[in-house]
Amino acid sequence: MSAENPAAETPAVERERLPPVLLLRPLSFPFHDALATKFRLLKPWESPLPRDEFLAAHAGDARALLSFGPSPTIDAEILACLPNLELVVAFSTGVNHIDVAECRRRGIAVTNAGNAFTEDVADYAVALLIDVLRQISAADRYVRRGLWPINGDYPLGHKLGGKRVGIVGLGSIGSAVAKRLEAFGCTIQYHSRSRKPSISYKFFSDVANLAAESDVLVITCALNTETHHIINKEVMLALGKDGVIINVGRGALVDEKELVKCLMEEEIGGAGLDVFENEPAVPQELFHVDNVVLSHHKAVFTPESFQGVLEVVMGNLEAFFSDRPLLSPISE
Amino acid sequence: MESLGVLLTYPMDSYLEEELGKRCELFRLWENPPEKRGEFLRANAASIRAVVGNTAVGADAETIDALPALEIVASFSVGLDKVDLAKCRERGIRVTNTPDVLTDDVADLAIGLAIATMRLIRAADRYVRSGAWKAKGDYKLSSKFSGKAVGIIGLGRIGLAIAKRAEAFGCPISYFSRSEKPQTSYRYYSSVVDLAANCHVLIVACALTEETHHIVDREVIDALGPNGVLVNIGRGPHVDEPELVSALLEGRLGGAGLDVFELEPHVPEQLFGLENVVLVPHVGSSTWETCKAMADLVLGNLEAHVTNKPLLTPVL
Numbered sequence: 001m002s003a004e005n006p007a008a009e010t011p012a013v014e015r016e017r018l019p020p021v022l023l024l025r026p027l028s029f030p031f032h033d034a035l036a037t038k039f040r041l042l043k044p045w046e047s048p049l050p051r052d053e054f055l056a057a058h059a060g061d062a063r064a065l066l067s068f069g070p071s072p073t074i075d076a077e078i079l080a081c082l083p084n085l086e087l088v089v090a091f092s093t094g095v096n097h098i099d100v101a102e103c104r105r106r107g108i109a110v111t112n113a114g115n116a117f118t119e120d121v122a123d124y125a126v127a128l129l130i131d132v133l134r135q136i137s138a139a140d141r142y143v144r145r146g147l148w149p150i151n152g153d154y155p156l157g158h159k160l161g162g163k164r165v166g167i168v169g170l171g172s173i174g175s176a177v178a179k180r181l182e183a184f185g186c187t188i189q190y191h192s193r194s195r196k197p198s199i200s201y202k203f204f205s206d207v208a209n210l211a212a213e214s215d216v217l218v219i220t221c222a223l224n225t226e227t228h229h230i231i232n233k234e235v236m237l238a239l240g241k242d243g244v245i246i247n248v249g250r251g252a253l254v255d256e257k258e259l260v261k262c263l264m265e266e267e268i269g270g271a272g273l274d275v276f277e278n279e280p281a282v283p284q285e286l287f288h289v290d291n292v293v294l295s296h297h298k299a300v301f302t303p304e305s306f307q308g309v310l311e312v313v314m315g316n317l318e319a320f321f322s323d324r325p326l327l328s329p330i331s332e
Numbered sequence: 333m334e335s336l337g338v339l340l341t342y343p344m345d346s347y348l349e350e351e352l353g354k355r356c357e358l359f360r361l362w363e364n365p366p367e368k369r370g371e372f373l374r375a376n377a378a379s380i381r382a383v384v385g386n387t388a389v390g391a392d393a394e395t396i397d398a399l400p401a402l403e404i405v406a407s408f409s410v411g412l413d414k415v416d417l418a419k420c421r422e423r424g425i426r427v428t429n430t431p432d433v434l435t436d437d438v439a440d441l442a443i444g445l446a447i448a449t450m451r452l453i454r455a456a457d458r459y460v461r462s463g464a465w466k467a468k469g470d471y472k473l474s475s476k477f478s479g480k481a482v483g484i485i486g487l488g489r490i491g492l493a494i495a496k497r498a499e500a501f502g503c504p505i506s507y508f509s510r511s512e513k514p515q516t517s518y519r520y521y522s523s524v525v526d527l528a529a530n531c532h533v534l535i536v537a538c539a540l541t542e543e544t545h546h547i548v549d550r551e552v553i554d555a556l557g558p559n560g561v562l563v564n565i566g567r568g569p570h571v572d573e574p575e576l577v578s579a580l581l582e583g584r585l586g587g588a589g590l591d592v593f594e595l596e597p598h599v600p601e602q603l604f605g606l607e608n609v610v611l612v613p614h615v616g617s618s619t620w621e622t623c624k625a626m627a628d629l630v631l632g633n634l635e636a637h638v639t640n641k642p643l644l645t646p647v648l
Contacts, residue, residue, distance in 0.1 A: 119478040123501065127453055127477075130444030134437075134619070137448070137457040139612040144604045148597035148613045159621040161436040183500035184440055280465040287461045294460035295453060302451075302476040 019321040020061040027068050034310055055081040064320055074098040087320050089313055093117050094250055095330055096223035111316040114328030115172055116308030117300040122176035124299035125218055125248045128272030131293045132244050133158045138290040161185035166214035168207060169221020177218050211238035223250035233258045242269040248299050251277040260285050274299045333638050337379035341389035344408050348627035373398040384630055390414025404637050406630045410434060413540040413567055420648055427648040428633040433625035434617035439493035441616050442565045445589025446533050448610045449561050450475040455607035478502050483531030485524060486538025487513055494535055506531055528555035540567035550575045553585050561587040565616050568594040577602050591616050
């Protein structure tokens with residue numbers, strides 16, 4: 001270091017000045033490099049110390065924690081190792097893998113992806129629905145197997161227009177789905193924790209009642225203790241034999257065993273699923289039926305969503321370290 | 333209608349066939365091997381006063397010439413590229429089609445194909461079904477649909493319905509048409525190449541005529557480019573298929589969602605290995621609800637014809 005030229009400091013010293021942010025697992029994709037320019041990333045797995053000792057050694061620094069991916073869960077045990085923690089920044093919309101009750105108790109703020117993923121998830125839900133009703137993936141398989149010249153026309157599908165669509169969870173993603181499906185001539189109705197007075201769609205306080213009056217259910221609510229298996233056998237039977245379920249929320253919102261049973265026994269008409277209870281495990285019975293469309297939890301995998309969530313994460317961290325309001329704190 | 337002899341060209345719809353069988357004197361063209369069809373037509377020419385055709389087998393000049401008693405062609409389709417309209421006009425034969433009732437389904441499929449192609453949904457379904465989804469997912473990024481510029485070739489009923497849906501995704505809309513439509517606020521391009529150069533998703537939704545044959549040619553495909561997506565819910569011959577195939581194989585075009593092909597039911601096999609294409613077997617209006625509505629329209633037109641009432645959806 002030169003006294004005559006204090007600006008020419010080494011990168012290591014500069015890095016020391018950056019606010020520290022704790023990670024519990026490596027960041028993939030482009031996120032690491034962008035964050036490393038603004039923050040000093042604390043990485044327990046790079047240390048010879050076992051994680052608990054590393055956390056104890058760095059507890060003083062760990063005011064902010066980045067949660068990337070569903071594991072590890074940010075449970076009370078981890079939180080207990082971090083007495084100075086004030087902020088958990090999640091890369092996802094859902095925060096079911098974080099003990100939010102414990103965070104609330106400790107006064108630890110939690111931020112999520114805000115609206116970064118809203119459009120892509122809504123697009124994906126709509127596309128899954130069209131695929132199930134119009135059998136796009138199944139008919140594509142038919143063509144690629146060379147069956148069109150041999151077996152002739154593909155069996156008829158079902159019209160989307162005029163269908164009654166029940167949205168379970170009318171947050172930003174649910175609302176974006178509703179707006180899109182209205183343009184296709186669908187009738188929108190919803191279930192939410194409470195009625196939204198500014199919304200003109202019909203409200204149902206009970207999911208089974210919503211299902212009974214719907215042709216399609218689109219699941220876009222958060223997963224928590226109240227909504228676990230919110231789509232259960234009763235709801236599926238109420239939806240009925242021609243009913244279609246689209247799940248872009250979390251696998252555990254749906255009783256998966258029951259869903260498979262209903263599909264196999266033709267108690268419901270079809271399903272489009274981007275999420276499953278025990279990813280990457282998918283019930284194998286579903287591999288052999290044509291009235292489901294399966295996807296490996298990738299509704300947010302676009303460059304725009306990735307750029308968007310990076311901006312939200314960086315923005316939340318920058319706001320935190322400069323004592324400004326957070327961009328996307330989760331609602332209580 | 334019992335005395336109306338109807339030639340059904342193809343087993344297009346079982347409800348339609350059943351009703352025609354019950355209410356008319358029905359002749360089933362496809363039950364005869366191709367080499368015997370001429371004979372079959374000649375043998376029944378005196379009785380056949382109506383032809384019901386579809387996009388696979390319509391009423392071409394040869395068929396019309398073989399049927400001197402023909403009064404009406406009621407097509408089970410909105411597209412009339414398989415009906416020799418000039419011949420019908422010459423002979424004073426009435427022609428009806430099935431507009432409006434299938435508009436929604438075709439528009440729905442256009443958007444469904446666009447998103448399925450861009451978001452790699454069919455590829456995801458295949459990936460999961462193969463059992464390949466283990467701890468390390470195949471998490472490649474796919475193209476966002478919302479907000480992307482959508483260009484529509486042909487702003488008729490179907491084109492407008494596509495535009496309305498795409499608008500709900502925040503997509504700016506532009507179009508090419510024979511003439512500008514002042515009643516819409518969408519951006520007009522007087523050349524298909526310019527339209528293709530200025531959109532991300534190009535959707536073919538016009539009628540097939542001599543002028544629109546191969547309207548999507550190499551120049552248009554190149555203008556659409558390696559990030560562009562082509563969706564065809566019109567007719568196979570709208571697109572120069574060999575050029576489309578080589579563009580896709582060479583990565584000069586980003587992707588394609590196709591419901592129609594030049595030589596249906598044959599689909600270029602070189603496309604079968606690509607994950608950025610979606611291929612469906614001409615299912616644009618193939619839903620229970622719409623086929624019933626189309627069939628009822630065909631039956632209604634025939635009924636109106638024999639009772640001398642105005643035709644429901646006449647073209648000629």
